[in-house]
Amino acid sequence: MAPWERSPALARVAAVTVIQTTALTKRYGSAQVPALDDLSIEVVDGVTGLVGANGAGKSTLIKILLGLLAPTSGSASVLGHDIEGSGEQIRRAVGYMPEHDCLPPDMRCIDFVVHMGRMSGLPPAPARERAADVLRHVGLAEERYRLMGGYSTGMKQRAKLAQALVHDPELVMLDEPTNGLDPAARDDMLALVHRIGHDFGIPVLVTSHLLGELERISDHVVVLDGGRLLRSEATRSFLADTGTVLVEVTGEGDAQRRMGEALAARGLSCRPHGGLIEIDPVTPDLAADQGGTPEGGPAPEAGDRDGEAAAAAHDRLRDLVRDTAADLDLGLVRVQARTGRLEDVFRDEVPA
Ligand SMILES: Nc1ncnc2c1ncn2[C@@H]1O[C@H](COP(=O)(O)OP(=O)(O)OP(=O)(O)O)[C@@H](O)[C@H]1O
Structure with a gap:
């Protein structure tokens, strides 16, 4: 039996469950090796790091949870909604930051974030207000009127984060938010993610292939390897x-x-x-x-x-x-x- 097969099939922590998957499996086309293999996890509030090497199945899991991709078998729920048939409801309640660059280069950042707020159902005035707020929170207040084509990688990552937050989501899923960032920008992004989970109180699922960075900001860590669950537990037990x-x-x-x-x-x-x-x-x-x-010292209590x-x-x-x-x-x-x-x-x- 491979070591990871001894891991508990379902990791349980006493807190509010935001994501639950049961025996989730995804095969692309006729692939012999599944991208997700019998994955059963429970994600609770706080910051949860989803870690694994490239190809471990992180993006596939997020796309299935958002209802953008159908699983081959198994089931899952997000914020209490079954992924089957509730994709739209889930996407309205969740803020999603995709891994790849999806920003229109010839658009001003403020217009893009307002547009994304409108797409999520916000009326015009609240969408503009919220967009200005989130752009300030992510540190793009000064640059919000610039075309995004001229943005640095760090600014693009912040713009993607802002659009994920604009509609005041109940949960955010951030796919590799530190990708392509230099060490200083990476630290800033990690601090922002930590703030979202702790100061704003929005549950966060954040992926990374860099294990070390997630141990700094995550309350829980789910480790995937080849689409299978390797470990799922509180970060502090990794760091004991x-x-x-x-x-x-x-x-x-x-x-x-x-x-x-x-x-x-x-x-x-x-x-x-x-x-x-x-x-x-x-x-x-x-x-x-x-x-x-020590001589003359009192006899220690049993507990000591x-x-x-x-x-x-x-x-x-x-x-x-x-x-x-x-x-x-x-x-x-x-x-x-x-x-x-x-x-x-x-x-x-x-x-x-
Ligand atoms: N559309 C697709 N068609 C076929 N295979 C795919 C497709 N998308 C992903 N895969 C395969 O599924 C596996 C998991 O990929 P996935 O992108 O979910 O992993 P990941 O952990 O997010 O990795 P990365 O960080 O490199 O994106 C990989 O072997 C990948 O090649």
């Missing part, structure tokens, strides 16, 4: 402290290998991790060598004992690392706790 420690040393010869061998000889379990050494938490035997309650034991084990590990480096005459560049990252999901779970 792994309990392991990363160490970097410097010195003569093959410093990393010598350090690793010496740590292993002291009973520690460790392995190379890039240019660093990853060390597992110390065993209870090694930690106990450190000693018990676990925390104290963990702190003592951590201190013991750091002491062992420091002593080992000193014995080998190596410089200790860093000793740091290692936290899990979204990248590890792929490294650990997708077979090579």
Whole structure:
């Protein structure tokens, strides 16, 4: 059984459900490999990152959810509406930012956003008011009267975001909003997405093939691989402290290998991790060598004992690392706790 097949078929979080899919499958034409394969997910309010490599099925999922594409099998609902037969209702309630450039180059941005507001059912005056508001929110107030053909990629992405927000949607779906942006513009866009989900309180489904950027702004993450669900859970559980420690040393010869061998000889379990050494938490035997309650101190409460034991084990590990480096005459560049990252999901779970 492939590792991802052990993942729960349906991830559940106690919150307001905005999207639900059950065994959703999409085959384009007579393709043998489905673009979406038996996908069952639940998306709740807040910011949800939909991540996966190019071709993982992210855009296909969004188009099916918007009723723009029919699934081969399975079902889904968006804001309580079944995708079958409710496409129009869904599109009216959802703001959609497509991945590709869809902006008419010879149109002024303000006119385009007003037009999109009108298309979503807003009367003329409220459409103009809302367009001015959202363009200010996305940082295009100054440039709103310019033709979009002359816009930079960052400005085009903002204009696409503005048209997704103009009709005050109940949910927004943003397909690769950071595509083509330089690091500064990418940070600005991510901050905007975070604001939409948290300050404006609009649930967001945002896709990216860059795993690292979504861990900064998402409350939940759904990871797709080849159209299948790899993981679906709260972002903080991806980022939890792994309990392991990363160490970097410097010195003569093959410093990393010598350090690793010496740590292993002291009973520690460790392995190379890039240019660093990853060390597992110390065993209870090694930690106990450190000693018990400080003299004269009060006996700890039962609840505190676990925390104290963990702190003592951590201190013991750091002491062992420091002593080992000193014995080998190596410089200790860093000793740091290692936290899990979204990248590890792929490294650990997708077979090579
Ligand atoms: N119209 C189509 N006809 C045939 N195959 C398609 C079509 N659209 C997408 N596919 C295929 O379906 C799979 C999923 O594509 P999809 O665009 O949904 O992935 P994605 O995760 O959004 O990737 P990207 O970020 O590159 O757009 C890919 O193998 C793609 O080649």
